[in-house]
Amino acid sequence: MAETPLLDRSRWTTTLDELTEAHAGELVSIEVLDPEIGHQYEAERLPFSYLSYDPKDDVVIVAVGGQSSQHPVVLRHMVQHPKEIDVATADIPEAAVQVLDQGGTATLISFFPFASGAKA
Template sequence: MSVRQLSKSEWQSYCDRVSKGLQGKRAQIEVAALHLGDQIATKWVPIFGISYDPKDDIVEVALEGLDHLIHRPRSVTVDEGTTGLSSVEVLDGEGRKQIVKLAEPLMLPPPASNVAPTPSP
């Protein structure tokens, strides 16, 4: 697996790209903190999307029956392997790790290019 930390400038576009492929996927959310230990917030429910709102500085994970909000994220780390994305870890403003695990890896589409194709003569 390849674990990498996203730069803050990538968060919104990465979440948008991931959300496009989540239809029919299931996810589990774990919250880990020294004072809490590891807690399961939700187990293997349908996931609809992940988004980052830079204006309010919130990561939202939309699941069946739950909108899981992560306030003031400090970092976003993704675990992508040859089979696709398996988890997203968000460190929140209070130092808790919030880990979104996918039941099955998600193959991501390539990032959109901002370069316009050159016209042929």
């Protein structure tokens, strides 16, 4: 990810809620970068639903789909016991969030705004 400071844990819930609001209606890709099995896509350019942190269960959840007849099912990807969250929104074409778990696996969430205001 771009050189950005890591997000302080006390701001995870608020920041992810703000990102959910800011990126409503965009497409999102979810990539898992596992040091043992390599790079895997969980979702590629699907409608973004939400991104949240649940401090009670210590889990980051990113959800896609569930907002149209074309994508009626919600897919949720969860990162249990995240160690750090890095948010890059400035000076890059697409905003991105990287969540690192305790085992060193990174989940990369990339947002893709619609060109010219078109919706999927």
